[in-house]
Amino acid sequence: MLPVAEELAETLFDLAVPHEDINELVQIGRRVTEDPELLRFLEASVDELVRGMGEVGTAVDLPELDWPSGDLQRCFPVFVFVAALPYTRAYHRARGVPDEVSRRTLADLGRNMVVHRRRYGKLGVQAPWWLTHHFRGELYQLGRLQFERARLGERTARAVTAAGLDATAGTACLDLHIPDFFGPLSPAACDRSLALAREFFARHYPEEKYRAGLCHSWLLDPQLRDYLPEYSNIVRFQERFRLARADAEPSDAEPVQFVFGDPELAVEKLPRRTAVERAVGDHLRAGGHWYIGHGWFPL
Numbered sequence: 001m002l003p004v005a006e007e008l009a010e011t012l013f014d015l016a017v018p019h020e021d022i023n024e025l026v027q028i029g030r031r032v033t034e035d036p037e038l039l040r041f042l043e044a045s046v047d048e049l050v051r052g053m054g055e056v057g058t059a060v061d062l063p064e065l066d067w068p069s070g071d072l073q074r075c076f077p078v079f080v081f082v083a084a085l086p087y088t089r090a091y092h093r094a095r096g097v098p099d100e101v102s103r104r105t106l107a108d109l110g111r112n113m114v115v116h117r118r119r120y121g122k123l124g125v126q127a128p129w130w131l132t133h134h135f136r137g138e139l140y141q142l143g144r145l146q147f148e149r150a151r152l153g154e155r156t157a158r159a160v161t162a163a164g165l166d167a168t169a170g171t172a173c174l175d176l177h178i179p180d181f182f183g184p185l186s187p188a189a190c191d192r193s194l195a196l197a198r199e200f201f202a203r204h205y206p207e208e209k210y211r212a213g214l215c216h217s218w219l220l221d222p223q224l225r226d227y228l229p230e231y232s233n234i235v236r237f238q239e240r241f242r243l244a245r246a247d248a249e250p251s252d253a254e255p256v257q258f259v260f261g262d263p264e265l266a267v268e269k270l271p272r273r274t275a276v277e278r279a280v281g282d283h284l285r286a287g288g289h290w291y292i293g294h295g296w297f298p299l
Contacts, residue, residue: 016110074124220293227279241295250289
């Protein structure tokens with residue numbers, strides 16, 4: 001189920017896996033292919049991942065490898081995604097997804113590994129559950145933003161309906177995500193992404209009529225406006241959305257994780273190098289909290 005060493009290295013390169021990690025992953029891959037038990041586990045994991053390929057909202061429960069080797073356990077999801085790659089690419093081809101979109105979407109594996117190393121200082125996959133959306137045809141990178149095929153939940157559907165749109169819980173929508181390491185979140189970049197998304201989904205998923213674009217993020221916390229200038233990219237990103245609701249429970253770890261790379265950093269030691277770092281840290285140091293905002297706009 002895995003390519004031979006030379007082909008595996010090329011595949012990892014195509015998935016934007018950091019160059020420094022490729023040789024070690026090829027060595028670990030040999031251990032997987034030479035162990036019948038690990039191959040059976042790999043096959044079961046791939047079966048779970050690709051079952052119902054393209055379906056929206058299907059729960060995928062990748063089994064966790066219970067293995068004494070830390071590096072193998074941390075990296076095993078890499079081999080699951082590599083082994084599933086032919087299924088993903090076949091699905092993309094069947095939908096007519098351009099190779100460039102497919103490549104940039106699946107390159108999130110490499111980005112995820114960079115995030116893991118930034119936080120823990122070693123090789124691994126930060127959030128395998130998140131990458132299942134990419135490899136199942138639910139999510140696509142289109143310019144600066146990622147767009148996930150999704151369904152309206154009950155609370156957001158009520159807000160959308162109250163605004164006059166014909167929508168109910170379960171109506172098709174697009175969830176917007178902001179990947180790291182991809183340049184500024186400028187209005188021009190967002191406009192381009194939205195234009196690409198309208199064209200992409202109309203062409204490749206014409207049967208799905210999306211009523212709204214959604215975003216669930218600490219970036220939609222209105223308190224950010226108290227710290228950032230009105231011309232900042234974050235404030236202008238907020239202006240695209242109508243806030244359906246904000247969580248009642250704080251999510252202080254979210255901005256700390258995404259801004260500083262580690263949600264467990266001590267608040268009193270958070271750097272103040274940029275406006276966003278100062279906003280996140282100063283608010284927490286003053287005894288405040290950050291919340292996940294749930295926003296939408298009509299498509």
